[in-house]
Amino acid sequence: MLKNQSIFSKVMTMVFLLLIPLLLLYAYSNQVSMKVVEKEIENSNVNRLSFFLSQMDSVADQLSKVAFTLGxxxxxxxxxxxxxxxxxxxxxxxxxxxxxxxxxxxxxxxxxxxxxxxxxxxxxxxxxxxxxxxxxxxxxxxxxxxxxxxxxxxxxxxxxxxxxxxxxxxxxxxxxxxxxxxxxxxxxxAAHNIEVMLDKFKEGSIGEPFCFHPSFEPIMNSSADNGLVQSMNALLKGKDLGKSGSEVIELNGTSYLLSYAKSATLGWYLVDAVPLEHVLAPITTSRNLFYVTLSMLLAIGIIIAYLLYKNVQVPIGRLIGGVNKLKRGDFSERLAKPSSKEFSILFNHFNHMADQIQDLIEKVLQEKIQVRDATLKQLQSQINPHFLYNCLAFIQSMAQLENKQAIVAMTQHLGKYYRYTTRTMQRETTLGGELDLIRNYLEIQKLQTRRLCYEIEIPMIMLEAKLPRLLLQPLVENAIVHGIECKPGMGEIRITGYETEREHVIVVEDSGAGMSAEGMKELEAKLACEPAEPGGSSGSGCGMWNVHQRLKHHYGGRSGLRISASERGGLRVMMVMEKRLLISEAEVG
Missing domain, CATH: 3.30.450 (Beta-Lactamase)
Structure with a gap:
């Protein structure tokens, strides 16, 4: 019969066969313990009550003899x-x-x-x-x-x-x-004396002691459960009690061992009610011993089952998990060599297949990054000449007006700007270097428009953070061209930054013309998609799309741009960079 069963079924059958003698042993020990404990608790409670009454009667008798002494x-x-x-x-x-x-x-x-x-x-x-x-x-x-x-x-x-x-x-x-x-x-x-004695009697006890007389209200200890004592008092009034005894009663769904003894001097009964669940504590100990023994056998069975699980189920689960990760696009997954020889060959073939797939994916990714870099350089070559022409025209105008101070300022900022942008071999920079470029660019725009002001607030701790070059400039340029210039009056640009436990965040806000809710949804859709031709995007979304794609592929995770309305009336662009570098552009180059 057992030959046709699986290994797990055989193990569980053996475990249950081992439990049968333990169950018989427990039934016998539980029956013996029940009788012993009930008898001992009953005798102990009656003896305690009698001893307490002897003390109380002794004091009462001494007070009785005072009359004779005083007389x-x-x-x-x-x-x-x-x-x-x-x-x-x-x-x-x-x-x-x-x-x-x-x-x-x-x-x-x-x-x-x-x-x-x-x-x-x-x-x-x-x-x-x-x-x-x-x-x-x-x-x-x-x-x-x-x-x-x-x-x-x-x-x-x-x-x-x-x-x-x-x-x-x-x-x-x-x-x-x-x-x-x-x-x-x-x-x-005073009856309060008996209350104090009841308090001492209750110390270290789990019972509820009180004094009972059928003609009066019960005398209780100071911490007594009044409802429980009153229920017991009503129950005792209907009983014919002897000098002492004990019985099991049930109140409010709880069983109590009720012990009582009568005072020969005062005529009152001392009653103590102990919950049976506490009275049967020795039986609980015996039961716990049984559970410990049972647990040991179960532990042995579990260990055996665990060994089978570890050597069979776990390797299969790891293999399935690896296949699922490859399916989700995580091609870096590799399976460590298992302890069992049966799965070693299968794991080696899986790792070899994953290596080949990852190599192909990385080659495709490198080609995409190179195409995006070419797109970025193409965009810069289109924008930079127009920007340079405007700057030269400004210098010419200032020269005709003999405004030497404006000419000097323009040439200084323009020189620093192009000195930074023409370093095409340098793929990464610090956030502080990128902000220097932004300040030069904004100063040039202030000289040209004369209705622009800006504010930059970045924590010092973030200035040394590494990031790809020319990430902020397209966002600032977009804020000026499509925001400030489209709205009359003074314009304001504010650049702030903060960091969390997992991210660096830089926010670019403007007070320009802003964008409708439908326009923002359309822009977010453009940022999310990846056009078949990198140069296919145009308008305000082209530079932002490029920045968004570079952030996603450089930092991974939740990195990218977040678009929302600014409290200043314009657009608020939040650039999120996770603190883990997945693919370095310097390595790709």
């Missing part, structure tokens, strides 16, 4: 008999209360919990309390007095807060022949 203090005994004894004057009464006040303050401060302690004598109607703002009378105690811990809200200096209260009394005193309650001791602590 046996000598000052407390004197305080109880103030009304019945006529040996105490006002000063003694104040001193007894002050001493007793200090002792209960000391007792209250000895506990870490926020608490209040009050001694009230119903016979003497005297009170000593750590909370002097509270007002006590017999009606207050008749309403609230309980020998067990009770829970209610009370008004404090910080607003309404919840407190736990516990009372003790001594009814053994006879006064005027009637048995009276001698003293009532109230001990109270």
């Amino acid at each position: 046996r203090e000598p000052e407390a005994v004197k305080f109880q008999s103030i009304h019945m004894s006529y040996s105490y004057d006002l000063f003694d009464t104040i001193k007894i209360k002050q001493t007793l006040q200090e002792k209960i303050n000391l007792q209250s401060a000895s506990y870490g919990w926020t608490n209040e302690m009050t001694l009230f004598s119903p016979v003497a109607l005297q009170m000593v309390s750590t909370n002097p703002s509270q007002r006590y009378d017999m009606d207050y105690f008749r309403r609230n007095m309980s020998m067990d811990w009770s829970y209610r809200a009370k008004q404090t200096d910080y607003g309404v807060q919840n407190y736990f209260f516990r009372y003790s009394s001594d009814p053994s005193v006879m006064f005027d022949g009637i048995e009276h309650v001698n003293i009532i001791i109230e001990v109270a602590f």
Whole structure:
């Protein structure tokens, strides 16, 4: 059966056969881990809750014993008999209360919990309390007095807060022949103390602990999820809870392990809800171990498949990619020798074929460049005599007017201009040299027209950039002949430049007559096409077409001319030169 399958099919079949025992091992280990983890987490949570409750009950019991301790203090005994004894004057009464006040303050401060302690004598109607703002009378105690811990809200200096209260009394005193309650001791602590303990209980835990009582609102930690706690509180109210236990519940689509234990002192339940996804973390570890093992086997299978891919698929892909590049016109593509001997002969034949095609293309390209150079020289031979005649006519006119200064300026600029243009053997120059030619040309035009001004702003860093000669002059001449001269009044030409990470850009703008949108589209079409006869173009597009073609073939990429309307009213020509030289005109020559 496997004999008729491909290599890839055989490899994948072997990989799946190796995975079967791993899947069986994982199923067994996952089942064992599930039982162990569930049992351990349940015991751990109940033990934590019991330990926490023992601490809370311990503090509450200690506060309960304060009543007995305070009732046996000598000052407390004197305080109880103030009304019945006529040996105490006002000063003694104040001193007894002050001493007793200090002792209960000391007792209250000895506990870490926020608490209040009050001694009230119903016979003497005297009170000593750590909370002097509270007002006590017999009606207050008749309403609230309980020998067990009770829970209610009370008004404090910080607003309404919840407190736990516990009372003790001594009814053994006879006064005027009637048995009276001698003293009532109230001990109270704020529910905020339990909130602080819940915060500590929650530290390092992923659960949501809170205290539950079916008759009151839950006591939560400061960072509790109120919505989750309220949902659990409503769920627990309908259950008959024992002293402790745990169960799995589901709320809002999430399963929780709910553990609880009852406080023997306060009668409240401490509840902790832990998301099962965190409870089952050991199982996740076991699962990850399985995934690691599985990944190792998959990696082995992938390596085997990769070796086949590298030695078969990659050489075929490279060959197809090379053929596609030749199809797109990239004849410089060559294929490196592959590691497999089977493809070496095929790659060598491909490289030999690409060499022959590239040689033919380069010969054709050189012939085209030579034809364009001949066209450029022909255009220069047509333009230069006419330009020279105008300059000589200007010199003659200035000579007749005996304007020596104009004659000197014209001859200097004209000499520099022709000294630069007649160096036909020099194919390339710097941008700074090209700008010197432009300045001489513009100064000659200013002398002739007297209504031309210009501005050149090129960054210093661009002046040493290499470029073919006579690229800017046709653009400036076109701006004057077809822009400035076609519009009355003063004309302005502005030449600016900037560079980006990939390009040098030079912009020539004029304030001349400009060009309509249809005219610009027609000019862009002329620039994009390559006429069968290089000299076939005429008018304003001839020189610009030549510059555009030279930029494209010299720099490649996105190089060339971009035509748009200028804010000055005329035409804006942007000359883009990419920073990579594909074919050097000097090498072609």
